[in-house]
Amino acid sequence: MTSVQMPQLGETIVEGTILKWLKKEGDAVERDEPLFEISTDKVDTEVPSPVAGTVTKILVEEGKTVPVGTELMQIDDGTAGGVGDAGSGSASATAPGTSEIPRASESPSPGVTDTSSEPTPPPLTAVPTGAAAAPLPDRGPRSQILSPLVRRLAEEHDLDLSRVQGSGTGGRITKKDVEAVIVAGGTQPAPAAAAHPSAVQAPALSPMLAGAGEEIVPLTHIRKAIAQHMLGSLQSSARAWTMVEVNVENLVRLRERSKETFQEKFGAKLTYLPFVVRATCDALLGYPMVNAELRGDDLVVRHFVNMGIAVSYDAGLIVPVIRGADSMNVPGLARAIADLATRARAHQLKPDEVQGSTFTITNPGPYGSVASVPIISQPNSGILSLDAIQKRPVVIDDAIAIRHIVNVSMSWDHRVMDGEVATRFLARVKQNLESWDFGELLGV
Amino acid sequence: MPREAWLIRPGGLVPYSEANDTMHRLAERRLAGEIPDTVILLEHPPVFTAGRRARPDELKWSPEAVAARGAEVHRIDRGGAFTFHGPGQLVGYPILDLGPRPDVVRFLRRLEEVVIRAAGDLGVELHRREDVQTGVWAGDDKVCAIGVRLMRARVTLHGFAVNCEPDLSWFDGIVACGLPRNGVTSLSLVAGHTITVDDLRPPIELHLADVFDLELEPADEPAPALAAGR
Secondary structure, eight states: OEEEEOOOOSTTOOEEEEEEESSOTTOEEOTTOEEEEEEOSSEEEEEEOSSOEEEEEEOSOTTOEEETTOEEEEEEOSSSOOBTTTTTSOGGGSOTTGGGSOOTTOOSOTTOHHHHTSOOOOTTSOOTTSTTOOSOOOOOTGGGOOOHHHHHHHHHTTOOGGGSOOOSGGGOOOHHHHHHHHHTTSSSOOOGGGGOOOTTOOOOOOOOOOOTTOOOOOOOHHHHHHHHHHHHHHHHSOEEEEEEEEEOHHHHHHHHHHHHHHHHHHSSOOOSHHHHHHHHHHHHHHSGGGGOEEETTEEEOOSSOOEEEOEEETTEEEOOEETTGGGOOHHHHHHHHHHHHHHHHTTOOOGGGGSOOSEEEEOOGGGTOSOOOOOOOTTOSEEEEEEEEEEEEEEETTEEEEEEEEEEEEEEETTTOOHHHHHHHHHHHHHHHHHSOHHHHHTO | OOEEEEEEOOOSBOOHHHHHHHHHHHHHHHHTTSSOOEEEEEBOSSEEEEOTTOOGGGBOSOHHHHHHTTOEEEEOSSSSOEEEEOTTEEEEEEEOBOOSSOOHHHHHHHHHHHHHHHHHHTTOOOEEETTTEEEEEETTEEEEEEEEEEETTTEEEEEEEEESSOOGGGGGGBOGGGOTTOEEOOHHHHHTSOOOHHHHHHHHHHHHHHHHTEEEEEOSSOOHHHHTOO
């Protein structure tokens, strides 16, 4: 008779769960044939039979968690009795070293199977029955199971383990418990959390409880990143805000006239955004401070534009970057914007496509806002907001007329520039949008 | 004296089921002593894998939403919860014989060590969070997920996945590793510049060889299914 036990798959693994029996009582098994599947907190495995024979007894049901060394089954292999791996070379079914332990319960009589079915513990751990118990005060069976690591740590630091409060299953003393005591100076039991000294660790989270009508929704990592980025920007910059009104009557008419031709010719939808990007790039080259980055006590002034475009998608907000936007024409910008927005929404942007912007444009207009105060996307010095285009009564040559008007505004960093530069920059954007012949720029 | 071991490095994105089948076949052959220890290093197209501890509600997107984004879902035989694999992530499947008295905890610690050292070579400092879970971390965020199964209680299956520059928003689709309170990050985000799979592969190979004392050589017989990987 051979008994098969919960194997020990690692020094610190003290218990395992029977996931599934692959054999039942009465089944014949070959050596190395899988008998059952187990799961531990670290790993799952199927356990092979150490011998060939017939399954006579299954002692632990599926779903049960038992300590390492617990007898799980018996296989009649024609021998008198013993533990699973004796001499078989396939020791995986039993705890390491078990076969070397002489056992008082071993009997030459084939009839005495009951006594040989006692759990055989792994070496160096206390036996629940006390047969080889460590000299510790009795705090219940589980609390006495000490991993070799815990034992070694305790010895090295000369700790009295009877004074350590165990936090493991059934009050078992874990490595963390011992480390906590060591960190605390070796005397006082300390909370287990103190064992982790990492400076970046967040304060321990108490479990959140939802009140009536409330729901606890953990932040997505994107939400967390946005939160950090936004708060960081407000805390580190001197944000000011300026707005101009732009008469985009010509632009609206041009777009209405040419959007279908444009789509056919360039394969991208014609929106107002590429025109605004084009007009803004020109103004940025004229006012490089708006395109600059404050780095320590220096300004990095750039004579090129990598334009960040804020794109909202299901996960939150992302700012893909059009590199070298200042050297692109309106059709090129339209295609680049369409491509980046599509891929952003399909979660297909690469990290370097959302880095390295020198200025940012956000476009809340389609949702109906007429004035927005955006937060600067660091390390930029400005972010331009394009709000909704609306028909409004305006005074032109001392007469009231109806025109398409849009508010274009900018949040800017007062550490980098003053109001004059910011306003002149916006006036340039306005002038570009109102006076450029976009039909020529479009090639339509 | 390092042991001879095979290194299989298919190019492109290897579909999950192909890699999974090949891994299991190679593990059977490793168990039978027909082949040496073997390590597969690859990238997958977007796929969510569910270990045995994965709860259905930990996949937050509907099957339609997952399919619409072009990903697959596979329920597999490792322990653990949901994880994601996809482009920009280096996945390693070590198929090692741990012998008749395996110490799987030691094996996991060694896998972590490989990743910590390799990231260190690229100037990124990562660490263990044994108080939370197996894996390799930057602060409270996981960079490398580790999930392992043993075949017949001795040969390792599955392995590790290091986020180099994947689209992390995929992880919003799941409660990654069953840890709602911990985040996921990537080497590129931690470093502040792009670190690609190609950047990470050489130091990973180096430290796999070093930590496990292996002499990694190309397999004598390339696994056909993987060599055909797109």
